[in-house]
Amino acid sequence: MFHFAMKNLAIKKAQTLLVILSIVLSAGVAVLAYNVSGQVNDGITGTAAYYSAIIGPSGSKTQLAMNTMYFSDEPLGTIPYEVISELQQDMRVASVVPFAMADSYNGYSVVGTSTDFLSGKNVSQGEMFSAAGSFEAVLGANVARVSGVRVGDQIYTSHSVGETHKTPYTVTGILQETHTVYDNVVFTQLQTIWAAHEEEEEEHEEGHEEEHEHEEMNGMVCAVLVRTLNPTYAMTLVNDYDGRIFMSRDGGSHTLQAIEPMDTVRGILQDADTTRYIVFILCAIILVMNVMMIIIITLLNLYHSAGEIRLMRLIGISMRKINLLYLIQNLVVGFAAVLLAFLLSRVCLLLMRDYVAQMGVVLNASKVYPLEAVLLAAVFIINLLPTMICTWRMAGQEGINN
Amino acid sequence: MIQLHQVSKHFHNETAIRYSDMVFEDGHSYLLLGASGCGKSTLLNLIAGIISPDTGEIIINGRVMTNESQQVRDAFRIRSIGYIFQDFKLIEDMTVQDNIDILRLEGVDVSHAAGLFAALGMQEKRNKKVRQLSGGEKQRVAIVRALVKQPDIILADEPTGNLNFSIGEQVMRELAETARGKTLITVTHDERLASYFDHVVDMNEMTSGGLFDAPSDSREVM
Numbered sequence: 001m002f003h004f005a006m007k008n009l010a011i012k013k014a015q016t017l018l019v020i021l022s023i024v025l026s027a028g029v030a031v032l033a034y035n036v037s038g039q040v041n042d043g044i045t046g047t048a049a050y051y052s053a054i055i056g057p058s059g060s061k062t063q064l065a066m067n068t069m070y071f072s073d074e075p076l077g078t079i080p081y082e083v084i085s086e087l088q089q090d091m092r093v094a095s096v097v098p099f100a101m102a103d104s105y106n107g108y109s110v111v112g113t114s115t116d117f118l119s120g121k122n123v124s125q126g127e128m129f130s131a132a133g134s135f136e137a138v139l140g141a142n143v144a145r146v147s148g149v150r151v152g153d154q155i156y157t158s159h160s161v162g163e164t165h166k167t168p169y170t171v172t173g174i175l176q177e178t179h180t181v182y183d184n185v186v187f188t189q190l191q192t193i194w195a196a197h198e199e200e201e202e203e204h205e206e207g208h209e210e211e212h213e214h215e216e217m218n219g220m221v222c223a224v225l226v227r228t229l230n231p232t233y234a235m236t237l238v239n240d241y242d243g244r245i246f247m248s249r250d251g252g253s254h255t256l257q258a259i260e261p262m263d264t265v266r267g268i269l270q271d272a273d274t275t276r277y278i279v280f281i282l283c284a285i286i287l288v289m290n291v292m293m294i295i296i297i298t299l300l301n302l303y304h305s306a307g308e309i310r311l312m313r314l315i316g317i318s319m320r321k322i323n324l325l326y327l328i329q330n331l332v333v334g335f336a337a338v339l340l341a342f343l344l345s346r347v348c349l350l351l352m353r354d355y356v357a358q359m360g361v362v363l364n365a366s367k368v369y370p371l372e373a374v375l376l377a378a379v380f381i382i383n384l385l386p387t388m389i390c391t392w393r394m395a396g397q398e399g400i401n402n
Numbered sequence: 403m404i405q406l407h408q409v410s411k412h413f414h415n416e417t418a419i420r421y422s423d424m425v426f427e428d429g430h431s432y433l434l435l436g437a438s439g440c441g442k443s444t445l446l447n448l449i450a451g452i453i454s455p456d457t458g459e460i461i462i463n464g465r466v467m468t469n470e471s472q473q474v475r476d477a478f479r480i481r482s483i484g485y486i487f488q489d490f491k492l493i494e495d496m497t498v499q500d501n502i503d504i505l506r507l508e509g510v511d512v513s514h515a516a517g518l519f520a521a522l523g524m525q526e527k528r529n530k531k532v533r534q535l536s537g538g539e540k541q542r543v544a545i546v547r548a549l550v551k552q553p554d555i556i557l558a559d560e561p562t563g564n565l566n567f568s569i570g571e572q573v574m575r576e577l578a579e580t581a582r583g584k585t586l587i588t589v590t591h592d593e594r595l596a597s598y599f600d601h602v603v604d605m606n607e608m609t610s611g612g613l614f615d616a617p618s619d620s621r622e623v624m
Contacts, residue, residue, distance in 0.1 A: 004500075312507075314491055315504070316479035317480065321507045321508060
């Protein structure tokens, strides 16, 4: 029966491929859209959930969150390191990680921080920079690959175009590829950023060169990432620091901003939700059109197969067997189409991985949401229905005449 | 033995055919002659259980087939009746062998096909698509499909109707030889084939009613 069903499909190659293609494209796109949306959402909120609070200079909350978590956008400015010292004394705080972004290497951002910032990340070659050392760097996998840098090499960072720091950084390690923004960043000790900038200031003073507009970095950070002992402490910490005017020892005043990254990211995602819903609606429209197309193609196939069915009835093949024959054909077509749609969506996920990684999210091709399975099952059943209804109706007609 | 008792059949155009009581003995060959529309093909379809009579009974080997359901008649047809249709009723896009293998859907043993193909000189054509065959070759495929299940009864509707006389005669000879010992009922309007049969029946004398308005072949009633 199966063999004959396959032969029957083979002689209707064009129609069969049309049905499969129609299902693969529509169901594949729908499943892909749902999966990417889900994983981006989960990924962004997952990253944001790691830190309880971010404290930085006043300005855009979104810019502070995006700059510290996804290394995008420019830093809002700087705040004194004394904020970190104060936070380290705070009973509500579990850990504090400094964050400074000031320089670049071949266009890749250089982030000065502590080794805590890279906890959970592994090096594929070499080792992490030492906490006590200076001018050591750990490169993201993509930076190393594109720049052709190896462990032990020395690299020169620059503050702006044409302004290269004189002291080179020694590459101590290269991070494992994560397909996230971490692949495109150079990490070093916070004190290295300070030292590089101190060196630069000295050069300017000695050389009496033209005045350069650049941020005072020594003793400053762009932001502080905080993990609290208890999630409820985050809210009180943010209340305490948000809008606070911090007086540094040198007498400078700095207006701080504090955010709960989850809240900020949720706000960003809510804005993005409208786009997400539009994508879902478009997918739903594609699916509905696909269902109609499947029904039309199947009915046309059955119409064309009417002569064949009648012929089989004439030679004595029972309607039960004919039903089974067409059911097997549709099962095979449906299964192949749904499987290919699923595979297509996974291939697309792999292809999109690097692009989405720029948002700090690693798309996992093996991640399957329950609704995806439901969606594919629905398409599979819809593919079967027209044939089943038609052949059952034929089966209900007693006799072959009329 | 096939017996027809007070059988009649009405059609949608209100015409009707009434058949005289008839008996077809086991192992005999019959040639049914008659003008178009006299009910020859309808008779074959009635015996094959493809259509049901409106009145009367058709009894095959003591079994009243007219009392049976369509399912039972289908099962009987595929096992015990070899039907050679006038227009072959082959699936054109499939190969010759596939058209025989289709019977396996109902569990029919088709292992005798090779011998029949050889006997009819068709062994080289088994993997060809039916649409690539000539009319005579298609008729031979139809004969193999009808005989491969080794049926007790063979019904042939104008088996030479689509062939020129010399090929038609050859096909008829081959059919008569391969069907030897079976009950063979052949419908034709070509009296020249009479020599191949044990009995010749003039259907014009065996039917009555609105004969002349009746549909001429099974396709119109299916």
